[in-house]
Amino acid sequence: MKTTLEIEVEAANLEFYKTFDSGSLEDMERIWLHEDWVRCVHPGWDVLRGWRDIRESWGRIFGGDQKMKVSTDDVSVCRMGELALVTCLENIIVFEGADFDSMQAVATNVFVLREGKWLMAHHHASAIPLIIPDSSSDNIQ
């Protein structure tokens, strides 16, 4: 049975992904915490530290030729006081002109409760290769 706060966190997580579709930097600004300690890892990138660099990265992403649609699966929420830890699978379609490509990523998202609103404080997304490693393989970290 989900608590009201967990449902609120799921809604905040959904809002983050809807912002991919909107491509709105204003929306991205509204849903993130604007503090120095926030962190963001786009797939294959090093860590971006602090809201200023994170905002710039979203500006570049939304200002490019590619548009994205993202849906989520397997969303799980763990709330501890005024902080919530979310993991989910991201199904991403990237459109560029008439072409499109699809990929899957896994995300760790952290939200903090500020003045009644869950704001994103940490986003770490990493691509899942189309060929999933054999579970019997030891070729992993």
Place this chain on the structure above:
Amino acid sequence: MKTTLEIEVEAANLEFYKTFDSGSLEDMERIWLHEDWVRCVHPGWDVLRGWRDIRESWGRIFGGDQKMKVSTDDVSVCRMGELALVTCLENIIVFEGADFDSMQAVATNVFVLREGKWLMAHHHASAIPLIIPDSSSDNIQ
């Protein structure tokens, strides 16, 4: 100025990486929280959910032919009550027989304070490609 608790979290993070070198499943068991809500993402993998599956994955990693040494850079700690969020760069050397390979990954690690000890509750690591994307490119998520 770091607080005592932040120094304790850094020590817990360091202990996690030392366990890569030791290859000891017992050590890994000792430093993780054994609960259903814990999560682990190895580079390129989907999310592992719950301590049971996470423990199994470490068993496979440590039981394989590859041995690892990991050092960290750019460790940052943000503590909120009895939870701490760590990001760091992982410098990984993978040995297999006489061969070795190196890679870099970025990690989000979450620790929770239980009975005076910081235990790992979440580990998400993702490889950074050797060719870092051009910062002017829009070819990112």
